[in-house]
Amino acid sequence: MGLLNKLDDPFEGGGIVMGTVEDLLNWGRSKSDWYLHFGLACCAIEFMSMNASHFDFMRFGTIPRTSPRQADFIMITGTVTFKMADRIKILYEQMAEPKYVISVGSCSNCGGPYWEHGYHVLKGIDRIIPVDVYIPGCPPRPEAFHEGMMQLQKKISQQAIFNKRKKLKAELKKNAI
């Protein structure tokens, strides 16, 4: 993005930063993500240490919210049973756009140890809501949470806000070649 680099090395006379509005908006969006935490199992226990001072999740600008209306992304941490899957769907639908999903741990990624004989477990949260970042592990280390969060920030900061379709078209053309 280079916004901060330009701050370090301003133009002659100083005080001028060059960049697109989109970059500025995306920079702001990616650096202050509020999340709805949906803790379901042992991954949520790992998430406690993630939130505590040792690993300091708030350094990413994340603030835990208790309402889906105020959240930018939802973190599904743990085993998703069918009973809970209905609730997750409702919560996801209540979130305001733009919204993102981080799926944490093997259970919410693919069903985990319940893959074969779990009559009650949804085999992957991506069967009901779209997932942006998967964090593997059972449960993942806090470092993996960091990596997942950085991946989400990267994704947000590269998103198109204006002329979405035009840019998507150009990208598709590039990929085709």
Added chain:
Amino acid sequence: MLPNEIYNNLKTEFGDAIIEYNDAQPTDPFILISTDKLFDVCHTLRDNEEFLFDYLMCLSGMDLGDSMGVVYHLYSMTHKHKVVLKVSAPKSDPRVPSVEKIWRTADWHEREAYDLLGIQFEGHHNMIRILCPYDWEGHPLRKDYKVPEFYHGMKVS
């Protein structure tokens, strides 16, 4: 008091309702009780001065293949002794008297046994599912349970 002494005392009081005493290793010695007399036996075990089983440690349901069973682990805080009771019921229509009025612990345990194994506890004040959703079909821990293909439009496996 040891389990065989408890068995002898119960036998003199209830006679044929106490079916069998089994102390075969490696399980805890247990007393098999006739299903229809279960409530009276449990009531005696809780209130009689020599038993005073005031604590139901665990209530578990079992699928025994051709019949259903319920196991009661009892403990007495006063006398520091314990005993295991078992009852069985036919698989086609498993009905067991509820002991919820004797030990409040049994409330949720019996609901769980009903939810997962389909054992009906007669006399329970609120015999509904406790873990599975209310609209779930079947009782998942039965040996002959068939996993459904879809639940609310979500593929199960």
